[in-house]
Amino acid sequence: MLSVLKRIKEKFFNKRPPRISGEIAFRSVFARFRELLDNNNRALEIIADMGEKLSGDYIFDKTYIINSYNELADTVYKVIYNLNIISSNKYIKLYDRFENINTQLRALIEGKTYTLIEDLVIPIEGLNEAIADIVGNKAARLGEVRNKLNYLTPDGFAITITAYKRFLDYNELNERIEELLKLWDREREENTEEITTEIRSLFIKAELPPDLKVEMERAIRKIARHKNVLFAVRSSAVGEDSEYSFAGQFESELNVPKDEIFNAYKKVLASLFSPRAMTYAYHKGFSPLELPMAVLCVEMIAASVSGVIYTIDPTDASSNTLLINANWGLGKTVVEGTASLDHFKISRNPPYPIIEQKISSEKTMLLARPGGGIIETEAPASSCLTEEQIKELVEVVLNIERYFKKPQDIEWSYDQKGELYILQTRPLRGITEPTKSSVGLSVLRDKYRVLLEKKGVIAQRGVGAGRVFIAETDEDIANFPQGGVLVTRKTSPRFGRIMHKVAAIITDIGSPTGHMASLAREFRVPAIVDTGIATQVLKNGMEVTVDAEENVVYEGIVKELLDYYLIKEIPFEDTREYRLLKQILSRVAPLNLTDPNDPNFNPEGCHTFHDILRFAHEKAVAELIELHMDKTVWENVPAKKLKTKIPLDLVLIDLGGGLGPEAEKNTTISPQDITSLPMSALWKGLSAPGVWRTEPVSVDFKALMSSMTSTFQSLSSTPRYLGLNLAVVSREYLNLSLRLGYHFNMVDAYMSDNMVDNYIYFRFLGGVTEITRRTRRAQLLSKILETYDFRVDTKGDLVVARIREIGKKDVEERLEMIGRLIGFTRQLDVMLKSDKAIDYYVDQFLSNKWQQH
Amino acid sequence: MNKIKVLVIDDEPIVCKRLKVTLEKMGFEVETFTDSVAALERLKKTDFDIIVTDLKMEKVDGIQILEAAKQKNPQTEIIIITGFATSEAAKDALKKGAFDFIAKPFRLEDLRNIIVQATEKIEQQKNV
Numbered sequence: 001m002l003s004v005l006k007r008i009k010e011k012f013f014n015k016r017p018p019r020i021s022g023e024i025a026f027r028s029v030f031a032r033f034r035e036l037l038d039n040n041n042r043a044l045e046i047i048a049d050m051g052e053k054l055s056g057d058y059i060f061d062k063t064y065i066i067n068s069y070n071e072l073a074d075t076v077y078k079v080i081y082n083l084n085i086i087s088s089n090k091y092i093k094l095y096d097r098f099e100n101i102n103t104q105l106r107a108l109i110e111g112k113t114y115t116l117i118e119d120l121v122i123p124i125e126g127l128n129e130a131i132a133d134i135v136g137n138k139a140a141r142l143g144e145v146r147n148k149l150n151y152l153t154p155d156g157f158a159i160t161i162t163a164y165k166r167f168l169d170y171n172e173l174n175e176r177i178e179e180l181l182k183l184w185d186r187e188r189e190e191n192t193e194e195i196t197t198e199i200r201s202l203f204i205k206a207e208l209p210p211d212l213k214v215e216m217e218r219a220i221r222k223i224a225r226h227k228n229v230l231f232a233v234r235s236s237a238v239g240e241d242s243e244y245s246f247a248g249q250f251e252s253e254l255n256v257p258k259d260e261i262f263n264a265y266k267k268v269l270a271s272l273f274s275p276r277a278m279t280y281a282y283h284k285g286f287s288p289l290e291l292p293m294a295v296l297c298v299e300m301i302a303a304s305v306s307g308v309i310y311t312i313d314p315t316d317a318s319s320n321t322l323l324i325n326a327n328w329g330l331g332k333t334v335v336e337g338t339a340s341l342d343h344f345k346i347s348r349n350p351p352y353p354i355i356e357q358k359i360s361s362e363k364t365m366l367l368a369r370p371g372g373g374i375i376e377t378e379a380p381a382s383s384c385l386t387e388e389q390i391k392e393l394v395e396v397v398l399n400i401e402r403y404f405k406k407p408q409d410i411e412w413s414y415d416q417k418g419e420l421y422i423l424q425t426r427p428l429r430g431i432t433e434p435t436k437s438s439v440g441l442s443v444l445r446d447k448y449r450v451l452l453e454k455k456g457v458i459a460q461r462g463v464g465a466g467r468v469f470i471a472e473t474d475e476d477i478a479n480f481p482q483g484g485v486l487v488t489r490k491t492s493p494r495f496g497r498i499m500h501k502v503a504a505i506i507t508d509i510g511s512p513t514g515h516m517a518s519l520a521r522e523f524r525v526p527a528i529v530d531t532g533i534a535t536q537v538l539k540n541g542m543e544v545t546v547d548a549e550e551n552v553v554y555e556g557i558v559k560e561l562l563d564y565y566l567i568k569e570i571p572f573e574d575t576r577e578y579r580l581l582k583q584i585l586s587r588v589a590p591l592n593l594t595d596p597n598d599p600n601f602n603p604e605g606c607h608t609f610h611d612i613l614r615f616a617h618e619k620a621v622a623e624l625i626e627l628h629m630d631k632t633v634w635e636n637v638p639a640k641k642l643k644t645k646i647p648l649d650l651v652l653i654d655l656g657g658g659l660g661p662e663a664e665k666n667t668t669i670s671p672q673d674i675t676s677l678p679m680s681a682l683w684k685g686l687s688a689p690g691v692w693r694t695e696p697v698s699v700d701f702k703a704l705m706s707s708m709t710s711t712f713q714s715l716s717s718t719p720r721y722l723g724l725n726l727a728v729v730s731r732e733y734l735n736l737s738l739r740l741g742y743h744f745n746m747v748d749a750y751m752s753d754n755m756v757d758n759y760i761y762f763r764f765l766g767g768v769t770e771i772t773r774r775t776r777r778a779q780l781l782s783k784i785l786e787t788y789d790f791r792v793d794t795k796g797d798l799v800v801a802r803i804r805e806i807g808k809k810d811v812e813e814r815l816e817m818i819g820r821l822i823g824f825t826r827q828l829d830v831m832l833k834s835d836k837a838i839d840y841y842v843d844q845f846l847s848n849k850w851q852q853h
Numbered sequence: 854m855n856k857i858k859v860l861v862i863d864d865e866p867i868v869c870k871r872l873k874v875t876l877e878k879m880g881f882e883v884e885t886f887t888d889s890v891a892a893l894e895r896l897k898k899t900d901f902d903i904i905v906t907d908l909k910m911e912k913v914d915g916i917q918i919l920e921a922a923k924q925k926n927p928q929t930e931i932i933i934i935t936g937f938a939t940s941e942a943a944k945d946a947l948k949k950g951a952f953d954f955i956a957k958p959f960r961l962e963d964l965r966n967i968i969v970q971a972t973e974k975i976e977q978q979k980n981v
Contacts, residue, residue: 057962058958058959059959059964060957061867061958062865440882441878442877442882442883444880552878
């Protein structure tokens with residue numbers, strides 16, 4: 001690569017009389033530009049590679065994450081460095097943006113911080129598992145129940161660990177607590193009570209930071225529309241319920257009037273330093289100060305019936321039953337076990353028959369008084385739950401269990417209107433492992449017949465079992481049984497309605513980017529699509545177990561597998577490595593800057609590495625063009641606008657021998673003036689009849705064209721820019737950067753008599769269109785390029801194709817094809833309405849019928 | 854027929870955990886170790902058909918595991934997992950009798966294929 005560059009430079013600079021300043025500047029700028037492009041490409045490849053690892057198909061470890069991140073940070077830094085050399089330090093602010101992201105991510109990788117989010121208060125509508133590290137697991141899970149599974153939960157908000165840290169700092173509590181902890185006799189625990197009382201009183205006396213107070217007040221106002229709303233203020237510690245069993249170590253404050261929430265918040269924080277929690281933390285080997293505490297604040301439901309469900313009997317996990325404890329009125333009596341309760345033991349298999357029930361005849365209940373406070377009163381002696389309610393409850397909680405992939409311990413209430421609310425869900429603790437599963441999974445193939453194996457593609461990982469239900473018609477869908485395995489030829493939008501009933505999905509046709517796959521992912525239903533033969537092999541009513549981790553379907557209910565995933569296995573999504581990689585990617589991969597005309601298209605608007613790369617690439621190309629527009633320095637360097645009927649505002653920079661003698665005299669050139677071998681070849685394809693014309697022109701296509709034209713017009717109103725589509729050419733070299741609509745295309749090629757020097761590098765990155773069509777377009781491109789012997793890497797919507805050491809004629813033929821492909825790709829957005837369309841258009845393109853569409 | 858016994862050694866717990874499930878589902882009996890010293894003790898006592906081991910580990914590394922395993926039972930097939938930039942060492946392992954090597958991060962599918970090939974070789978040798 002370097003030698004190519006060197007020769008380009010020699011050719012260009014040796015031809016002309018020396019113009020020292022201009023030459024040196026250009027020599028440097030062009031070399032830096034190439035370096036910037038190389039690093040930009042490498043960085044995008046690393047990002048795509050890291051994203052791919054989240055699929056679960058790979059084995060990777062922390063070393064991979066660290067190495068990948070280090071290389072990525074290094075290449076992004078070099079991009080910024082090169083841009084600043086090209087632009088005489090116009091964009092030094094990018095270093096700040098880089099450092100900002102880099103510092104956060106390094107702290108995350110080194111385990112020095114938990115989160116990248118700065119919010120103090122987040123409403124329940126914004127809670128999800130991706131931010132569990134800042135709102136705690138309890139709040140994150142309740143957010144999933146409400147926002148993804150669409151079950152009713154109380155209104156509320158989370159107070160984040162960022163707020164907790166601000167609270168500690170504001171009151172200088174860290175130092176004062178550390179002093180007190182030094183005095184604590186951990187071994188003999190003689191003064192534990194004394195020390196904890198002292199620490200907790202520090203919390204109670206402390207002041208809330210003013211900004212936190214303001215944010216909490218706003219959040220409270222939104223919920224407490226009427227006077228007498230009461231709140232539950234619950235601990236939601238990070239790590240609680242997961243790696244360490246802190247369940248029940250921290251306090252919850254119930255029936256809190258809104259004026260008391262600040263005090264309740266402080267009390268819950270202080271419970272980090274209860275004797276029980278402190279001793280527990282000490283025995284686990286860390287200081288209570290290291291455990292960050294978020295708090296979940298929700299409205300109290302005026303309950304008519306409340307209770308707790310274990311979705312599996314923890315004392316006998318293989319019995320396949322779930323347990324309900326319930327009572328009339330508020331849940332306090334059930335949670336604290338202070339009153340006589342109703343007990344139910346229910347089968348986990350549909351239709352969920354009641355196996356055992358004990359109805360207490362001596363119940364008392366707690367009711368919320370309309371004006372605030374609680375009254376205790378006598379309760380009816382009858383069962384507090386109807387059979388319909390039990391059935392509803394069981395269906396809901398088994399869905400929640402399937403969604404979180406673990407047995408759950410769930411608190412719930414029915415309100416006065418009979419609406420079911422989920423108050424809290426957490427992984428069930430203390431399950432006695434069934435002995436059956438301890439023999440391991442190696443016996444599966446001896447005991448169970450494999451019905452399907454490695455047929456189709458996994459769309460959502462997981463394991464599910466049930467009876468096969470083949471659904472094709474609307475009527476089938478209406479009759480779909482709870483807990484069934486959905487088998488179908490193809491997807492339909494109507495399946496959305498029954499997703500909450502489905503144990504697993506198998507389809508004959510479909511793709512991992514299709515509609516059914518998105519549904520499966522949204523509801524986390526294990527799914528295998530595109531098996532080809534599922535509806536023939538599987539029969540209605542057949543019991544099957546779908547292993548959508550390994551892509552195997554077994555006949556029968558494979559208890560070993562279900563127990564394994566439900567009880568023993570930590571889901572891949574819950575591993576530290578997965579979470580770390582995902583968090584890193586959240587500050588690396590998203591692209592926010594797509595439109596150079598957006599007022600936010602500046603260094604401050606760069607929130608991710610991808611933004612920085614996008615911004616730097618755009619500005620580097622602009623700088624190169626701008627340099628050429630500066631006549632006082634560059635009067636001898638031809639920067640020419642191409643005059644053509646094609647809607648492609650292209651500027652060419654000649655490094656020597658790329659443009660004919662006519663070009664020297666004019667600022668615009670015509671295609672006949674192009675003497676660059678690779679550019680000529682590409683142009684032949686680009687300008688082939690029909691490439692840029694569509695007859696009849698579809699409305700969509702017109703809109704696409706006009707969006708591009710308007711971009712051009714607003715740019716050209718700045719006289720210094722002729723456009724941002726740039727070709728740097730020499731007799732044998734071409735670097736073409738195109739921004740068409742919202743996708744980016746780069747072609748870098750060398751075409752000479754010397755086969756060893758020849759190469760074509762093709763890069764295509766989709767823009768802001770929906771992922772499905774972007775991925776289809778990438779698939780189409782790679783199929784076509786592979787036909788022409790390119791080595792193609794596709795990662796999501798990024799397509800990189802390379803070919804090297806091929807003859808001059810072969811380069812020519814392929815560049816011409818790429819020219820046509822560029823024109824053709826413009827229309828793909830509109831055309832690729834289904835997966836089937838991919839092969840159709842590949843065929844059209846390869847048989848040269850493309851221009852008719 | 855006795856099940857094929859596989860030993861997995863990698864100091865990263867996530868690698869052991871995920872390989873155990875995958876290999877068990879292929880019908881093998883699987884033991885895993887994150888501590889290579891303990892693994893070495895174990896393999897001196899028991900014959901394994903296949904050993905999948907990380908190359909770079911503290912105290913006892915993959916090459917030492919390879920040598921000890923071959924000494925105990927020359928029929929044992931060893932598959933080496935390598936990290937970044939250790940392919941020279943991997944080639945060295947091949948010279949010392951490893952069946953194959955695979956670089957981290959890898960697709961589960963690729964490891965499965967290597968294991969299937971190793972299994973075929975073992976079956977063939979049993980028949981001979």
